[in-house]
Amino acid sequence: MNERGRRLLPPMGALTCFEAAARLGSFSRAGDEVGLTQSAVSRQILLLEDWLQTPLFDRLGRRVRLNADGRAYADQVGPALHRIRRATAKAIERRPENELNIATLASFGMRWLAPRLPRFTERYPEYTVNFAARTSVFEFADEPFDAAIHFGWPDWPGAGHDLLFQEQAFPVASPRLIAERGVTTPADLARLPLLFQESRRAAWAEWFDQAGVSMTGAPGGATYDHFLMLAQAAVAGAGVALIPSFLIEPELASGALVRPFDISVSSERAYYLVHPSDRTVSPALSAFRSWIVEEATA
Known part of the structure; x- marks a missing residue:
């Protein structure tokens, strides 16, 4: 990483304190969340403001309030930190390669998928499939799912779509x-x-x-x-x-x-199996994709 790249990465401690203070609207409450005193949080945010060469909060006596620059910065930094936490959690989990997590619409999972799943298990006994109900589109980067069942158009952002049926x-x-x-x-x-x-x-x-x-x-x-x-x-x-x-x-x-x-x-509109297009398809997901499309066609 060159010097300019390093200059664009503020200290993680300062970013964490800022994100918590921006979300909670209080240095004191942010300190409770990150395990620091109020004055330590204040120093971290001052460090970040010096790094950015711009104030992020308006100080109103003992109260603080995000200014316009602070709000714009928080809107970008907050989701980025959330993704870092999610990626770190997934790296720590080290989920077995033979395990799949699938998000499914509740009714579809109960009435179509569950009765057919024994056939998948019989064909691929080496794989374990976990299901959880989800009703809306989500970012795969933010959730622990390998694939999802989607009803609608083939418009899930950043995902490949396998048509099941209308x-x-x-x-x-x-x-x-x-x-x-x-x-x-x-x-x-x-x-x-x-x-x-x-x-x-x-x-x-x-x-x-x-x-x-x-x-x-x-x-x-x-x-x-x-x-x-x-x-x-x-x-x-x-x-x-x-x-x-x-x-x-x-x-x-x-x-x-x-x-x-x-x-x-x-x-x-139709039912689709969707999966993140920026990931390598694991053998387990490849087997599940082939099986579910075959079941839907049958």
Whole structure:
């Protein structure tokens, strides 16, 4: 590293004190977090300000407040230090090479992935797969995951995408509700309470359009975060739910839910296995990728 490169790397102790003080809004609280006295934190931040040749805090008597330069610097330094901590933790962990950590959507993991996983274990007994539920996109650099299940478009930043399948969703309801309300045509469903999944608010309008039913105004009804909650509400007779077929196979098989019509609606979005594109693919991940794509194709 040349002299200019060294000049652009302030002392780590000063950066740590600054990040804590910026986040907590107090030198005293920052000292409690990093294990220093308030005066020691103050000296470290003065050292950093001298290094940068600019003040980062406004001193208001015994109070301190980030100024504009301090806020801009904290917005960049905070995430960088978080990544350093994560990278250090991962290096210390030294996770076995035969172990995989996969983030999955909860409903997908419970209803599609878990029942098929014994086939992976049978084929690759040397590998261990750990699963954790995640519902939103994250930075792989900040999380201990080797790959994740993603629903949507192939747009996960910095990741490769293996296409699994698209959804085919159709209405389901308890057989008692269908019988009591005399449902015989698709238009009859518009008279029933419609149950929604939070991220698929437009799905019912798409289904009625596919069925050739004109809706007068936006349909209303209860909304649920997860498909499994939606399915249980439908089983209890709370209304009609529009659910992807692979998520309700047990309820259909048992008769707890019935499918009143064969009309399905397809989503242009799809399920993907995503993995960081800047990492070397391990043998364990390579095996899991091949297996899950094969399962999805089958």
